[in-house]
Amino acid sequence: MMRSSEHSMLDVIVVGGGISGICAAIAAAENGASVIVLDRAYGGGASAISAGVIYAGGGTKQQSRAGYGDDSPENMYQYLRHEVGDAVDDATLRRFCEESAPNMEWLERHGCQFDSNEKAYPFAHLAKPAPRGHKPVGKGSGGMGMTGADLWQALFDSASRLGVKFEPASRVTEILMDSGGRVNGVHYSTLANGPWWAVRSYKWLSKAALNYQATFQPLSSFLDWIAEFIFVRGAHEERLGSPTVVLAAGGFIMNKAMTQEFAPWARKTATLGTVGDDGSGIRLGQSVGGSTSHMDRISAWRLLYPPEGLLEGIIVSQSGGRIAAEDLYGGSFTDIMIERSDGQGFLILDSVQWKKISDSNWTILWYRRIPAEFWIVNGSSTDIRRSSRRRQIRASAKQS
Numbered sequence: 001m002m003r004s005s006e007h008s009m010l011d012v013i014v015v016g017g018g019i020s021g022i023c024a025a026i027a028a029a030e031n032g033a034s035v036i037v038l039d040r041a042y043g044g045g046a047s048a049i050s051a052g053v054i055y056a057g058g059g060t061k062q063q064s065r066a067g068y069g070d071d072s073p074e075n076m077y078q079y080l081r082h083e084v085g086d087a088v089d090d091a092t093l094r095r096f097c098e099e100s101a102p103n104m105e106w107l108e109r110h111g112c113q114f115d116s117n118e119k120a121y122p123f124a125h126l127a128k129p130a131p132r133g134h135k136p137v138g139k140g141s142g143g144m145g146m147t148g149a150d151l152w153q154a155l156f157d158s159a160s161r162l163g164v165k166f167e168p169a170s171r172v173t174e175i176l177m178d179s180g181g182r183v184n185g186v187h188y189s190t191l192a193n194g195p196w197w198a199v200r201s202y203k204w205l206s207k208a209a210l211n212y213q214a215t216f217q218p219l220s221s222f223l224d225w226i227a228e229f230i231f232v233r234g235a236h237e238e239r240l241g242s243p244t245v246v247l248a249a250g251g252f253i254m255n256k257a258m259t260q261e262f263a264p265w266a267r268k269t270a271t272l273g274t275v276g277d278d279g280s281g282i283r284l285g286q287s288v289g290g291s292t293s294h295m296d297r298i299s300a301w302r303l304l305y306p307p308e309g310l311l312e313g314i315i316v317s318q319s320g321g322r323i324a325a326e327d328l329y330g331g332s333f334t335d336i337m338i339e340r341s342d343g344q345g346f347l348i349l350d351s352v353q354w355k356k357i358s359d360s361n362w363t364i365l366w367y368r369r370i371p372a373e374f375w376i377v378n379g380s381s382t383d384i385r386r387s388s389r390r391r392q393i394r395a396s397a398k399q400s
C-alpha cells in the first residue's frame, strides 16, 4: 500500500539516527533547515552501545584541565598522519585536527559532558604524546559503563529542542530522483501509524536486541529476527520529498556477503555493530551514483590492556616472530597482526610478569574485562608448551 506522507516537503532528510545522523540533523537545524531523521529502529545504533569515547585534541578544555594544554592541532596532525596512513586524505585530516577543539565545544553546547597518544615507538618520536580520549560523563547503558548511550541521548534531546522531527521504525529502501537526475526524496517502509501490536512489539524487541548486542549476540540476533518478522507484516510504504538526503546509516559488518567481498579476513572476527549495519546506507548512496573507497578498511581491535602488565609480554605470530611493539594503540597493533599474522598472535609472559598481573587491581569496561579475565583464569599456567594455544589472541571488528 502506498500512502502520501503527513510531512510536507522538508529541507533535509537524514537516514539513520545514530550519533552521525543526529549531529548532521542538529547542524542543519541550527542553520534554519526543517529536518527529519528516519531510523530503521529507535535511534542510537552502534553509537548507543559504544563507549562513546571521542578522540579529540589540539588543546581541548579537558586536555588543559588534565595538564596537557600544550597539545596543538599540528602536534595532533603529526601523530595522526602516521597512525592513519592512507585511510584519510591529508586535507580532511588537517581539518579534523584544526576543528577538533572547537568541535568538542560544539558537542558541549549541545548538552554533552566529558571527563577530564601514543607513547609507543615510532610515534613518540614524531609527536609529543598527549591523551586524547574524551569520555562522556554518564552512568552508561545498563550501568555497564558504555557511555555512548548518554552521549547519544544528550544530542538527541538537543535535536528535539531545535525542532528536528524523528520517525522511528522507518527503513529507507530507495532514494528518489527527479527527471533531471537530482535527488528529491526517499521511499521507505514504516510502522508509523501502523497496527498497535506491531508498533509496540517492534519497539520492545528492537530495544532489547540493542541492549544484548554487545553482551549476548545470539539472543540479540534472535530478537532481531522476530522483530523483522513483525516489521514485514506491519509496515507500509511511504514517500517523503526533500532536495537533500543525508546518509548516516552505519556500516556493513552484519552483511556477510559484503564483508566477504571487501574484507574476507573480517569474517573470522567477532562482529561489533548492530543489525542496522547491513550496508543499506552504502548501497543507497551507490544507487544514485555515489562512489565508495577504503571499503576494506575495517577497524579490528584486540585491546590488550588494562591490566597494563600485559604490555610487558611479547606477542608473537604463529611462526614465532614478534609482531610489533606491544604498547601500540590496540587498533594499530591489530592492523599489523592481521596483515602479518592472519589476525592471530600468542602472548608470552614470564612468571614474574604473570604474578604482577595476577596480583594487580585493575578496572576496565565490561566488554574488555570479560575476555581479559578469561585469559587470566584460563591461562594460569606459565608453561608455554601447555598454555600458549589457550592464550591465542583474536581480534573483533567494527566496520565504520
Ligand SMILES: Cc1cc2nc3c(=O)[nH]c(=O)nc-3n(C[C@H](O)[C@H](O)[C@H](O)COP(=O)(O)OP(=O)(O)OC[C@H]3O[C@@H](n4cnc5c(N)ncnc54)[C@H](O)[C@@H]3O)c2cc1C
Pocket (backbone or CB within 6 Å): 015, 016, 017, 018, 019, 020, 021, 038, 039, 040, 041, 042, 043, 044, 045, 046, 047, 048, 049, 050, 051, 052, 053, 054, 055, 148, 170, 171, 172, 173, 214, 248, 249, 250, 251, 272, 273, 274, 276, 277, 280, 281, 367, 398, 400
Ligand atoms: C562496543 C563498541 C564500542 C565502541 N566504542 C567506541 C568509542 O569509544 N569511540 C569511538 O569513537 N567509537 C566507538 N565505537 C565505534 C562507534 O560506535 C561507531 O563508529 C559509531 O557509533 C558510528 O556511528 P553512526 O552514526 O555512523 O552509526 P550508528 O550509530 O550505527 O547509526 C546508524 C543508524 O542507522 C540506522 N539505519 C541503518 N540502515 C537504515 C536504513 N536503511 N534506513 C533508516 N535507518 C537505518 C540504524 O538503525 C542506526 O540507528 C564502538 C563501537 C562498538 C560496537
